Amino acid sequence: MYAWIGSKGAKALAMVLENNSTITEIDLSYNNIGFAGAKALTTAMEKNSTIRYIDLCNNNGLEWQPNLATDLKKRRIKVNFIL
Structure with a gap:
């Protein structure tokens, strides 16, 4: 079951x-x-040094942020990013 937090929830998180x-x-x-x-x-994540893995797969709108996975990987965060 998924929470569907949306962009507002993601911003709060x-x-x-x-x-x-x-x-x-x-x-x-x-x-x-x-x-x-x-x-x-x-x-x-620029300010966070403890997150090592983030799963962002199957979220609408991420296709418009092509550098997102690259930016996170530069911070040594493993990313699951399947649209």
């Missing part, structure tokens, strides 16, 4: 993850986070 020091993996597959949500998460 991104704010929390900026200061995260314990969560290492996050599965956001099938949550319809869209471009804005994905961008917020990518920005949050």
Whole structure:
């Protein structure tokens, strides 16, 4: 079962993850986070040093963010990014 948090939920989660020091993996597959949500998460990962895996597969709007997976991988975060 998926939460369908949408871009608003992804933005809220991104704010929390900026200061995260314990969560290492996050599965956001099938949550319809869209471009804005994905961008917020990518920005949050710039400040986060504990996340090592993020699953973003099957989220609408991510096809418009072609550098997202590359940006996350540069931060040594393993990404599942199947559209």
